[in-house]
Amino acid sequence: MNSSVPYLLAILGEGVVPPSTMVCHADDLGLVRGDGVFDTTRIVTAQDGTSRIDHLDEHLSRFARSIAGVDGPTPDLDSWHHLIDDAARTWRIPGEAALKLVYTNGRQVVPGPPRGFLIISPLSETAIEEREGIDVLCLSRGVTSEAFADAPWLLGGVKTLSYAVNVAALRYARSQGSDDVIFTSTDGYLLEGPTSGLIIEAADGLWTTPTGATGILSSITVSTVFDAADEEGFKTSTRLIKSAELLRAQGAWLLSSVRGVAPILSVDSHPLAQDEDMTRRLRTWAGFDACH
Amino acid sequence: MNSSVPYLLAILGEGVVPPSTMVCHADDLGLVRGDGVFDTTRIVTAQDGTSRIDHLDEHLSRFARSIAGVDGPTPDLDSWHHLIDDAARTWRIPGEAALKLVYTNGRQVVPGPPRGFLIISPLSETAIEEREGIDVLCLSRGVTSEAFADAPWLLGGVKTLSYAVNVAALRYARSQGSDDVIFTSTDGYLLEGPTSGLIIEAADGLWTTPTGATGILSSITVSTVFDAADEEGFKTSTRLIKSAELLRAQGAWLLSSVRGVAPILSVDSHPLAQDEDMTRRLRTWAGFDACH
Numbered sequence: 356m357n358s359s360v361p362y363l364l365a366i367l368g369e370g371v372v373p374p375s376t377m378v379c380h381a382d383d384l385g386l387v388r389g390d391g392v393f394d395t396t397r398i399v400t401a402q403d404g405t406s407r408i409d410h411l412d413e414h415l416s417r418f419a420r421s422i423a424g425v426d427g428p429t430p431d432l433d434s435w436h437h438l439i440d441d442a443a444r445t446w447r448i449p450g451e452a453a454l455k456l457v458y459t460n461g462r463q464v465v466p467g468p469p470r471g472f473l474i475i476s477p478l479s480e481t482a483i484e485e486r487e488g489i490d491v492l493c494l495s496r497g498v499t500s501e502a503f504a505d506a507p508w509l510l511g512g513v514k515t516l517s518y519a520v521n522v523a524a525l526r527y528a529r530s531q532g533s534d535d536v537i538f539t540s541t542d543g544y545l546l547e548g549p550t551s552g553l554i555i556e557a558a559d560g561l562w563t564t565p566t567g568a569t570g571i572l573s574s575i576t577v578s579t580v581f582d583a584a585d586e587e588g589f590k591t592s593t594r595l596i597k598s599a600e601l602l603r604a605q606g607a608w609l610l611s612s613v614r615g616v617a618p619i620l621s622v623d624s625h626p627l628a629q630d631e632d633m634t635r636r637l638r639t640w641a642g643f644d645a646c647h
Numbered sequence: 648m649n650s651s652v653p654y655l656l657a658i659l660g661e662g663v664v665p666p667s668t669m670v671c672h673a674d675d676l677g678l679v680r681g682d683g684v685f686d687t688t689r690i691v692t693a694q695d696g697t698s699r700i701d702h703l704d705e706h707l708s709r710f711a712r713s714i715a716g717v718d719g720p721t722p723d724l725d726s727w728h729h730l731i732d733d734a735a736r737t738w739r740i741p742g743e744a745a746l747k748l749v750y751t752n753g754r755q756v757v758p759g760p761p762r763g764f765l766i767i768s769p770l771s772e773t774a775i776e777e778r779e780g781i782d783v784l785c786l787s788r789g790v791t792s793e794a795f796a797d798a799p800w801l802l803g804g805v806k807t808l809s810y811a812v813n814v815a816a817l818r819y820a821r822s823q824g825s826d827d828v829i830f831t832s833t834d835g836y837l838l839e840g841p842t843s844g845l846i847i848e849a850a851d852g853l854w855t856t857p858t859g860a861t862g863i864l865s866s867i868t869v870s871t872v873f874d875a876a877d878e879e880g881f882k883t884s885t886r887l888i889k890s891a892e893l894l895r896a897q898g899a900w901l902l903s904s905v906r907g908v909a910p911i912l913s914v915d916s917h918p919l920a921q922d923e924d925m926t927r928r929l930r931t932w933a934g935f936d937a938c939h
Contacts, residue, residue: 362756364673374757377669379678381656381766386671387749389681389809425811426818457679464654464768465666474673476756495794497801497862499833502789508816509789517681517809519717524800526718541791541833570789 385459677751
């Protein structure tokens with residue numbers, strides 16, 4: 356990376372602005388309290404510069420639910436759509452990029468309205484490599500699998516800006532020679548990745564982990580894949596999965612909107628079984644087959 | 648609050664700047680990931696405009712430990728001292744204010760160094776009122792009392808910018824007619840407030856809750872009070888405290904650097920015993936007696 360990294364910035368109420376524009380006051384609650392939310396999806400730009408955005412309505416819906424989760428006002432989705440359209444028309448670099456929407460609850464000391472902006476930045480080399488397979492560590496998230504039931508203040512399922520633990524877990528994994536993390540509950544269940552959802556394949560079909568009391572974020576990529584798998588007659592279900600089941604799985608994957616489908620090669624240095632046919636299917640269902 | 652709220656901003660490497668200055672790019676990790684830390688103490692300004700800062704060395708030490716906790720570089724404390732001196736000389740408004748130091752891990756997309764700045768803003772009316780007493784809710788933090796043992800990625804004791812749950816818990820308490828929160832563990836122990844440490848008084852002395860495996864932040868105000876209490880021959884200790892013990896306590900307080908000592912009037916609508924002599928002692932020990 357260097358300072359010529361292509362990068363697009365657009366601010367709600369202002370439009371596309373130079374990427375060097377500062378967006379945030381020193382007392383912005385998003386900055387000093389992580390009191391805001393985000394959502395990220397993929398934007399794919401063709402050689403002629405035209406772009407398509409993956410599952411934009413689903414991401415905007417989740418973004419709006421996240422904003423409600425931090426007691427923000429109902430977002431004006433028309434304004435967001437206009438901003439995203441402007442940004443997508445301006446972004447002309449062929450290839451894959453991440454489109455990140457950001458909302459903050461405004462300023463803490465000096466009064467001010469909520470703040471919204473978006474960033475488009477190219478897919479990292481690391482993400483492209485990780486589509487070939489990842490080594491994963493299981494790390495405790497410190498919570499029980501029922502911690503978020505009837506506890507809205509814990510912000511389960513809300514994609515807040517307070518991602519320090521997610522970032523620290525990824526840094527820890529990389530310091531140990533791994534690529535990614537599966538968080539586990541203190542009562543022994545698999546939860547999710549710091550920025551991804553989990554699918555495992557057992558003899559009786561494909562499984563993912565439940566949202567709700569677990570605090571797990573609803574993964575749009577997992578939902579997309581499961582809908583497509585159901586249509587093709589594959590069995591898909593949701594349940595709590597014990598950590599030990601991972602080692603007996605026929606395959607396991609972490610899924611996210613930008614990196615797509617990453618097959619898990621090993622967990623805590625134990626090699627996992629690979630189902631390359633299913634990996635190909637998952638990529639197709641997720642809309643990532645053209646990337647391979 | 649209105650836009651004439653007095654407010655001072657100083658940026659590391661730049662000095663005191665107009666408070667309307669934006670400090671943060673759209674891809675700053677502190678903003679989009681809560682990947683940064685802060686620390687806050689009180690600055691007290693006399694009628695002649697000269698200021699003193701409470702326990703600055705202790706706060707700078709904790710700030711440096713927090714920065715290390717998010718894998719930041721060792722901060723140049725001389726530069727921070729110079730910046731704080733400049734800010735304190737510029738701030739001339741008599742009374743009490745909060746001095747907040749902020750560090751972020753720099754930018755995510757475009758490379759850049761870590762970022763540091765500070766804010767001075769006046770003590771809120773709410774904080775002044777809450778010194779007279781607070782009604783508190785006990786809310787689950789979703790974690791066990793041992794969740795942070797051997798799990799550095801959970802950032803126990805690190806004062807990160809990822810405070811969304813702390814803010815949401817306070818908002819929830821206020822929506823229920825309470826002023827503040829005591830977080831509890833899923834195994835039934837009292838932890839800390841979202842922005843404060845806890846002291847309870849039992850027949851055998853003053854108690855606070857342990858840092859370490861609990862993830863509780865080391866409270867500089869609690870330490871200051873306990874040091875002074877020890878010198879005057881009061882018994883002080885640290886242990887895990889069951890939630891039920893609170894209702895039998897002779898007194899209970901939430902302590903923090905800016906609000907000072909707030910006696911807990913009730914917990915979950917149950918009135919608590921008040922020890923007004925001890926409240927006065929705690930205020931004196933914490934350096935807040937002149938405020939009453």
